[in-house]
Amino acid sequence: MRDFHLPGRSPVFAQNGLCATSHPLAAKTAINILERGGNAMDAAIAGAVLLGLCEPQMTGIGGDCFVLFSPAGTDKIKAMNGSGKAPMGLSAQMMRNKGYSVIPTESVDAVTIPGAIDAFCQLSNDWGTLGLDAILAPAIKYAREGVPVAPKVAYDWSSAVHRLNDSATSKFSQAGKALQVGDIFVAPGQAEVLEKIALKGRDGFYRGNVAEDMVTSLQALGGAHTLEDFIEQKAFYTDPIAGHYKGMELVEHPPNGQGATAILLLNILAQFDIAALDPFGAQRAHIEAEATKLAYDARNRIVADPNNTTALEEMLSIDTAKRLASLIDLSKAMTTKPGLSEAPHKDTIYITVIDKDRMVVSLIYSIFDSFGSGIASNRYGVLFQNRGAGFNLTLGHANELHGGHRPMHTIIPAILRQDNRVVMPFGVMGGQYQSTGHSRIVSNMLDFSLSPQEAIDAPRCFSEAGTLKIERGYAPEVVQALADLGHSINQNVPAIGGSQAIFMHEKGVLEGASDPRKDGCAIGY
Numbered sequence: 001m002r003d004f005h006l007p008g009r010s011p012v013f014a015q016n017g018l019c020a021t022s023h024p025l026a027a028k029t030a031i032n033i034l035e036r037g038g039n040a041m042d043a044a045i046a047g048a049v050l051l052g053l054c055e056p057q058m059t060g061i062g063g064d065c066f067v068l069f070s071p072a073g074t075d076k077i078k079a080m081n082g083s084g085k086a087p088m089g090l091s092a093q094m095m096r097n098k099g100y101s102v103i104p105t106e107s108v109d110a111v112t113i114p115g116a117i118d119a120f121c122q123l124s125n126d127w128g129t130l131g132l133d134a135i136l137a138p139a140i141k142y143a144r145e146g147v148p149v150a151p152k153v154a155y156d157w158s159s160a161v162h163r164l165n166d167s168a169t170s171k172f173s174q175a176g177k178a179l180q181v182g183d184i185f186v187a188p189g190q191a192e193v194l195e196k197i198a199l200k201g202r203d204g205f206y207r208g209n210v211a212e213d214m215v216t217s218l219q220a221l222g223g224a225h226t227l228e229d230f231i232e233q234k235a236f237y238t239d240p241i242a243g244h245y246k247g248m249e250l251v252e253h254p255p256n257g258q259g260a261t262a263i264l265l266l267n268i269l270a271q272f273d274i275a276a277l278d279p280f281g282a283q284r285a286h287i288e289a290e291a292t293k294l295a296y297d298a299r300n301r302i303v304a305d306p307n308n309t310t311a312l313e314e315m316l317s318i319d320t321a322k323r324l325a326s327l328i329d330l331s332k333a334m335t336t337k338p339g340l341s342e343a344p345h346k347d348t349i350y351i352t353v354i355d356k357d358r359m360v361v362s363l364i365y366s367i368f369d370s371f372g373s374g375i376a377s378n379r380y381g382v383l384f385q386n387r388g389a390g391f392n393l394t395l396g397h398a399n400e401l402h403g404g405h406r407p408m409h410t411i412i413p414a415i416l417r418q419d420n421r422v423v424m425p426f427g428v429m430g431g432q433y434q435s436t437g438h439s440r441i442v443s444n445m446l447d448f449s450l451s452p453q454e455a456i457d458a459p460r461c462f463s464e465a466g467t468l469k470i471e472r473g474y475a476p477e478v479v480q481a482l483a484d485l486g487h488s489i490n491q492n493v494p495a496i497g498g499s500q501a502i503f504m505h506e507k508g509v510l511e512g513a514s515d516p517r518k519d520g521c522a523i524g525y
Contacts, residue, residue: 014524082119267321430497
């Protein structure tokens, strides 16, 4: 139990249903949907779409999603891949011919076809109970009437408003200046789009006026995107992947997401006696940092479009983890630095909902960089993701840019299962950090017996591109010890990621946890 003399956040307990996400209005909306008779899928989609208005720098209808869910009455877990493809008319060779070695994050060539809307429409039709018109109604209302800007959103807005192109500037700023805390953000164009989706389903987005607006806006900037690319975009169901750590099963979304990286990380950590270490000491942080370098290097070589990921079994193998763990020197940091293959970023939302019948939804939804590509469609203001920057331009690489392929994704939902019983949907926002974040939360809980809220609150560090980023929650002597081990330290960084979780106790009580690094909360009823 936390010390009530000190600042902190108590977990939220409920019986009938619970939502945890990064903005209170979205959490409240999800609970309202449950109270109206909707199920967890209805509530998660309603809250997620609204988050595109509450946190427009993080996500929106121009983005992608991945979903893990467990239907009511079962502990089986299903997966939905809502990621978009590169336009058919674009290739790595075209980019190399232009003189590029990486895909520019703010170029039209980084814009992949939005995949989330098709996924939401399929999930609503197949698993929801209320219908799109009911679950999109709250977002339509807020798009027209406006959402007050929250503190963390304002902070992010101010650091990224310069990335907006002319059309986006007119819709996501005040004459080029970032909205401030308490300012009202309205998006009437997006309200129109959502109304068309509510009426026509996916055809309201991927065909007709909205699709024409998106295609003509992208083509005007030199994009290879066509109406056919939008019509052909389809989300699809797939099978989750899983690994085990100290009696718990970590269930992740398969490639093209990076969930396998989290499993590999835990497999590497399992080769050390992590539980014997100080949870917030230098040795644990050092092992995690070195394991991160190795696991992410494997990710960069293996994870790609589902049809191109050929070494997944090797990546998930315990033998692979043992070989990598043997490369870790407990007395010093690696001098070689396996790198991250695409642009660092941190902009994602996560929402999890459990309803009274114990349907479980773990949903992550993103436009990649802050404000995505910075490009918005001219008429409706659909802000496009730049997820194509997740491809590389290396000839013959599994993740090489090809038209009609999906790039490697950093966004990953997760679910923990114990003895074949679903016990905790959770997610960690923060771009590259997400795989490390998943492994850290699981380790916090299983190695150090922290509650979900304590596991989320705990300080974080992350080895990224040769630098060990360390939150100020670490003691100065720990930071110095890590520097003495040879890590290049940077504490002048934003808070690392953000997390949400719902733990299902055997007696049926739900326990919600929400990261204080975000504006959000857990709400139950």
